[in-house]
Amino acid sequence: MRKVRTVTIADVARHAGVAVSTVSYVLSGKRAISATTRQRVQESVRALGYHPNAGARALASKRANVIALVLPLRAGMNLPVLMQFATSVVATARRYDHDVLLMTADEGPEGLQRVAASALVDGLLLMDVEVRDPRVPLLRELGEPSVLIGFPADAEGLTCVDLDFARAGALCAEHLAAGGHREIALLGAPRVVYERGTGYAERTLAGFTEAARDLNAVAVPCEETYDEVAETVKLLFDRHPGLTGLVVHNEAAVGHVLAALRALGRSVPEDVSVVAICPDDVAERASPALTSVLIPAEDVGHQAVRLLMAKLDGLPADSVLLEPRLTIRESTR
Amino acid sequence: MRKVRTVTIADVARHAGVAVSTVSYVLSGKRAISATTRQRVQESVRALGYHPNAGARALASKRANVIALVLPLRAGMNLPVLMQFATSVVATARRYDHDVLLMTADEGPEGLQRVAASALVDGLLLMDVEVRDPRVPLLRELGEPSVLIGFPADAEGLTCVDLDFARAGALCAEHLAAGGHREIALLGAPRVVYERGTGYAERTLAGFTEAARDLNAVAVPCEETYDEVAETVKLLFDRHPGLTGLVVHNEAAVGHVLAALRALGRSVPEDVSVVAICPDDVAERASPALTSVLIPAEDVGHQAVRLLMAKLDGLPADSVLLEPRLTIRESTR
DNA sequence: CCCATTCATCGAAGCGCTTCGACACATGAG
DNA sequence: CTCATGTGTCGAAGCGCTTCGATGAATGGG
Known part of the structure; x- marks a missing residue:
């Protein structure tokens, strides 16, 4: 249970003999860094087992690198598909270097309000959207990047993903x-x-x-x-x-x-x-x-995250309707 | 889609005519504040719709107010119970003013390493723990507060919760x-x-x-x-x-x-x-x-969070074995 | 009536990171 | 040889919050 002092970017900088900002640029790739410096820094990162502090990063960059997955867990839902979906969302988000915050409907729409306002998350992924979903109007006025799984009655201006x-x-x-x-x-x-x-x-x-x-x-x-x-x-x-x-x-x-x-x-x-x-x-x-x-739960999750990431980068993101595919097996003739 | 400038604690302080630190103390209750000042601050908070910035708070206080829920989604799992459990964890965590980060097994043990080292979460909740779970040894050396759902072979020094x-x-x-x-x-x-x-x-x-x-x-x-x-x-x-x-x-x-x-x-x-x-x-x-x-999925989730919160506060937390209860209905005689 | 307490509040110093502007140096055009 | 132009790196200023120590004001015991 040793309480290790956490390694900071300053430790890495000292170890590599460069400035803190240089380490930051190596990590983010936002400025050109010479190959030799880059390697030296990367080695120090590995040697010290450095992991950037999420809070500090979020504070300075205004990006939490976390998205919210909102699962209203209601009766009659298709659990296995839901799970597949959630798994795929988590995996895809990780590929974009993001984590996933799990939310349920219990907290109500104010929950969305809260996580958005506190900058806990950068965007929202709403599952199991209903035709006239109470969360949709709130979502509009929140102005937070979001993607819906399913189509509400009025999908104008929203980004939605679903099987057709x-x-x-x-x-x-x-x-x-x-x-x-x-x-x-x-x-x-x-x-x-x-x-x-x-x-x-x-x-x-x-x-x-x-x-x-x-x-x-x-x-x-x-x-x-x-x-x-x-x-x-x-x-x-x-x-x-x-x-x-x-x-x-x-x-x-x-x-x-x-x-x-x-x-x-x-x-x-x-x-x-x-x-x-x-x-x-x-x-x-x-x-x-x-x-x-x-x-195609996995595909839906994948697409949803992809679209949300695009929106986070300020890119346009149109709704996606996935084409269904029929597989013939033994039960029909 | 108006991009509202976010309200900071400084705005609240100005609005209420007090110092930033006073607002902070009103919010955390860590120092005595006169009733009149407290009310004035609370009104300003409401009037401005203030929500503390999660990153800044985490950075300054070294507490993210987030716990990780690690769900290894494997075959043959009992999905409905799992969902009930997850829901109960989220709800209980909220009651303790914490949020829940969803993790799967896909990222492997390094995932635990990562979220702990980056201070993304304050503690870990591991579900579906196996008798000889590969995550357990890592958990020990990580020294991160954690609670397991289920009992590994060697539960010495760990906090576990489960139905008996x-x-x-x-x-x-x-x-x-x-x-x-x-x-x-x-x-x-x-x-x-x-x-x-x-x-x-x-x-x-x-x-x-x-x-x-x-x-x-x-x-x-x-x-x-x-x-x-x-x-x-x-x-x-x-x-x-x-x-x-x-x-x-x-x-x-x-x-x-x-x-x-x-x-x-x-x-x-x-x-x-x-x-x-x-x-x-x-x-x-x-x-x-x-x-x-x-x-009793709900109870298990509840207890697990309760124990984890105790550990986060530096309190001791013993394992809990929930007593089963048999309900007689029509299928036995 | 004075000094020791207690209470309520303030100011300032970080927390660890990103990012902006500056700077030193190398490069090639004129 | 000079000047404009890149390159690669550094230092410092925040980001919004918590928390420590300090400061006045109010209180009460002797």
């Missing part, structure tokens, strides 16, 4: 239509998610409905417990006996849907074709392996 | 024994979790085995896909036809186990009693509602 869920929904419907299915259904997110007006759920539904307008198509919300899923699936087939195509946009329920079909004696893909919108690993672990449109 | 999983395992076995069951089984975590030497899984197993030494007890690992769970359950009953009690310590598999029992025509609790170790909401959502020992 409308295309994803359409892609699923089109795939089933191409397979000759005329009567299909969408099993969506839990009811509360729609009631909350969550963008991605609504947009998937819209894309699906639009693409399936010439078919016999229905859409129902879907809870995530086995019993409720089984009930929903049973009801669906009772009401639509001719149903042969199913799109499942609810990762937690995917397994249950397959189990329920099994229980009803309908085999996949012989009797029913199933397409899921979920991460690849979930689709691959299912039995049979599911034809799916993946949610 | 051995007691939890024992509690389940005892409950079944008290119900007259003589042949019981533990369905555990996925195999990889044991192979990795994850403390909580091993300790539950140990507690269960010890408490069930007079019974006919077996324990098997359990994967998390429906097919594998069904297979495991089937095999279990093939080999042990007299089995009437089941302990499930795998949240992701709980639903599948019930589905598999249903498929095998064994009803709960008539033919088989089932006890789960999982959060209450999962147990309550199952059908039938499960008798369970809950994983």
